[in-house]
Amino acid sequence: MDQDLLLVQKMRMGDEKAIEAFVAKYYPRIMSYCQIHIGDYGYAEDMTQETFERFFRSLKQYKHYGKAANYLYVIAANVCHDYHRKRKEIVTEVIAEQEDVHMGNPEERLDVQTAFRRLPEEVRETAVLYFLQEHKQKDIAIMLGIGLPLVKYRIRRARELLSVSLGDR
Secondary structure, eight states, rough: HHHHHHHHHHHHHOOOOHHHHHHHHHHHHHHHHHHHEEEEHHHHHHHHHHHHHHHHHHTTTTTSOOHHHHHHHHHHHHHHHHHHHHHHHOOOOOOOOOOSSOOHHHHHHHHHHHHHHOHHHHHHHHHHIIIIIIOOOOHHHHHHHHHHHHHHHHHHHHHHHHHHHHHTT
């Protein structure tokens, strides 16, 4: 049986340890996602907590189709979009430092942040999930509610635009 499904079943029965295990498993990734899209650590933390709150509120209606992480990313995306819609800001002012991204110096990080910031919003969201968070294309399609061909197009487009911005790096 799928570990996430087992955790969900235990959480529905009120198992506190299952809730703690679920949050511990997904909190860092959702926090990173929110920080990338919000740019401010404090607000990203609020958005992450809101994501989990919404997940737990809808737990009884939740239908498990594979990965709970995909559902969390959908919620996190909606929470981040709501944040920006309320504030009328452009998505992703600052790309957060990623543990998975090993760049030698702050100047390179700044160049990458700037290159990502310049991407069109829909391409940027797909690029962050693919390049920085290393999600599979099919999972990105599910998270964003778009077709796999569109995900592939956006990744190819991001690669082209990032190549122009970053040159030979």
